[in-house]
Amino acid sequence: MNSVISCQNIVKEFDGIRVLDGVSFEVTENSIYGLLGRNGAGKTTLLKIITDQMFLTEGTVEVYGENPHENERVLKEVCFVRENVFCPKGFKVSEVLNLGRSFYSNWNETMAKQLIGYFELDINKKFYQLSKGMQSTVAIIIGLASRAPITIYDEAYLGLDAPKRELFYEIVLKDYDEHPRTIIFSSHLIDECSSLLEKVIILNKGKVLLTEDADLLRERAFLIAGRKDKLAAYLQDKRVLHKEEIGKVVSVAVFGQISLEEQRKMTRDEIELQSLPLQKLFIYLTSNQGGDYHEFNAAAV
Amino acid sequence: MNLMQLQFSTYVRNFKRVFVWVPLVLFMSIVFLVIRMNGHGSYHYSDFNTPLILVLGFAFISLIAIPISNFKMLSPFMSFGITRKEFIFNCVVFNLVMSLVMSIIVNLTYFGQNLLYGFKMQHLYYCGIASLDHRFGTISVSILLYFGIFAILSSLTLLICAVRHTAGMYYGLSIILLVISSLLLFFSRIVGFIRWGALTSGIFISMFLIIVIVNGLSWLFTLRFEILE
Numbered sequence: 001m002n003s004v005i006s007c008q009n010i011v012k013e014f015d016g017i018r019v020l021d022g023v024s025f026e027v028t029e030n031s032i033y034g035l036l037g038r039n040g041a042g043k044t045t046l047l048k049i050i051t052d053q054m055f056l057t058e059g060t061v062e063v064y065g066e067n068p069h070e071n072e073r074v075l076k077e078v079c080f081v082r083e084n085v086f087c088p089k090g091f092k093v094s095e096v097l098n099l100g101r102s103f104y105s106n107w108n109e110t111m112a113k114q115l116i117g118y119f120e121l122d123i124n125k126k127f128y129q130l131s132k133g134m135q136s137t138v139a140i141i142i143g144l145a146s147r148a149p150i151t152i153y154d155e156a157y158l159g160l161d162a163p164k165r166e167l168f169y170e171i172v173l174k175d176y177d178e179h180p181r182t183i184i185f186s187s188h189l190i191d192e193c194s195s196l197l198e199k200v201i202i203l204n205k206g207k208v209l210l211t212e213d214a215d216l217l218r219e220r221a222f223l224i225a226g227r228k229d230k231l232a233a234y235l236q237d238k239r240v241l242h243k244e245e246i247g248k249v250v251s252v253a254v255f256g257q258i259s260l261e262e263q264r265k266m267t268r269d270e271i272e273l274q275s276l277p278l279q280k281l282f283i284y285l286t287s288n289q290g291g292d293y294h295e296f297n298a299a300a301v
Numbered sequence: 302m303n304l305m306q307l308q309f310s311t312y313v314r315n316f317k318r319v320f321v322w323v324p325l326v327l328f329m330s331i332v333f334l335v336i337r338m339n340g341h342g343s344y345h346y347s348d349f350n351t352p353l354i355l356v357l358g359f360a361f362i363s364l365i366a367i368p369i370s371n372f373k374m375l376s377p378f379m380s381f382g383i384t385r386k387e388f389i390f391n392c393v394v395f396n397l398v399m400s401l402v403m404s405i406i407v408n409l410t411y412f413g414q415n416l417l418y419g420f421k422m423q424h425l426y427y428c429g430i431a432s433l434d435h436r437f438g439t440i441s442v443s444i445l446l447y448f449g450i451f452a453i454l455s456s457l458t459l460l461i462c463a464v465r466h467t468a469g470m471y472y473g474l475s476i477i478l479l480v481i482s483s484l485l486l487f488f489s490r491i492v493g494f495i496r497w498g499a500l501t502s503g504i505f506i507s508m509f510l511i512i513v514i515v516n517g518l519s520w521l522f523t524l525r526f527e528i529l530e
Contacts, residue, residue, distance in 0.1 A: 075382040
């Protein structure tokens with residue numbers, strides 16, 4: 001698959017403070033990515049660099065093989081939907097959507113109208129009279145209806161209530177099936193959207209912790225619980241991410257392959273095996289308990 | 302809605318933001334006042350043409366408001382794929398168009414005022430500055446003259462916005478210089494040391510202009526500004 005975004009050794013400093021430190025990754029065409037990281041990990045800064053709203057201190061960024069700086073052709077292909085939606089004061093929702101229509105050449109008016117209905121949005125209201133959640137709704141409508149080849153949601157959907165978020169994920173998936181494009185979800189809340197993600201980039205303290213297929217992560221991250229003496233044998237060739245002990249019972253989050261034979265053995269030894277949700281994996285990887293993660297390589301485990 | 306329409310729309314809706322720019326308005330008013338004072342440091346009501354003053358004030362404030370609204374309102378739209386070049390080009394063109402519009406409005410006010418005061422027909426030929434001093438020529442020259450003044454004013458404000466956007470320290474310094482020079486000019490006129498007042502005020506104004514023009518232009522030409530929140 002073609003690479004649409006390529007970041008090589010990106011460094012960004014603000015007044016001598018390194019916010020991004022040697023970030024490198026590739027984003028391939030027509031995939032759904034999750035850019036995951038805790039608050040302050042540098043997600044928004046990275047996305048702003050990709051969309052030419054900020055400059056990098058060192059490194060290179062390419063979007064469709066070109067430097068995005070002042071590159072109208074490239075920038076028009078990207079729709080960057082932010083959490084804090086910006087809109088000129090006094091503008092009505094309909095006017096904000098008009099702006100989206102005028103900026104994006106692939107704008108789909110039918111879809112915009114449908115989404116307005118689905119999300120019960122009053123387009124005659126002034127934008128700043130809307131609740132935070134409804135403002136987020138306007139932003140995601142722009143993101144969806146723009147049909148931009150690269151659509152980035154920077155925590156834009158987090159202001160929505162749970163049913164609307166579900167609706168949003170459903171619509172994204174359906175639209176993606178019919179009109180494949182590159183979508184990046186930047187978030188620190190992973191559980192809800194994890195089923196959508198095809199690839200995951202985890203950013204921690206300005207560095208890329210891992211870049212991996214989401215399926216591979218799901219297949220290799222486990223939670224194993226059982227008696228301490230019986231469990232030890234199973235942990236030898238696996239990376240232990242987290243450990244909890246309650247009496248003689250130990251619960252361990254591990255990353256590694258577990259064969260069918262090994263699974264049968266575990267059942268015999270009364271060891272419980274569950275797959276580890278992406279959210280938990282993210283928490284263990286980005287918390288300080290997991291040791292040195294900077295060289296974490298999922299494929300190699 | 303294209304960028305130009307967006308600019309006009311945001312300008313109309315955000316007119317009140319101009320009050321942030323009181324120092325510049327203060328400076329212009331004081332300069333105007335000093336110019337209109339007679340030799341004894343006092344002025345008479347008849348020195349002022351009320352409708353004209355109002356329109357001029359409106360024009361000045363408008364032309365200060367335009368670049369501010371451009372900056373406030375447009376820069377975040379760069380997340381919609383607007384390039385910096387496009388953004389600056391639109392700001393400059395919009396400034397010039399609005400300067401021309403304001404210049405025509407001011408001259409029409411002169412024209413109307415002359416009608417009101419019962420000038421003879423041959424005087425109506427002279428409008429704007431031309432009606433005050435015939436050496437300035439006809440209405441077209443007057444429109445051009447005001448257009449020049451307004452274009453400089455709005456461009457200067459655009460540069461101040463640029464400095465504010467990139468180097469807050471220089472922005473603060475430039476505003477302080479502007480306020481100091483205004484006060485110097487005003488008080489020197491009151492106490493009668495107009496020559497020294499004008500000289501020192503001129504020095505401060507020059508420093509202000511150097512800061513604003515050098516920093517602002519470097520901002521405009523290098524296109525290296527980030528969208529910070």
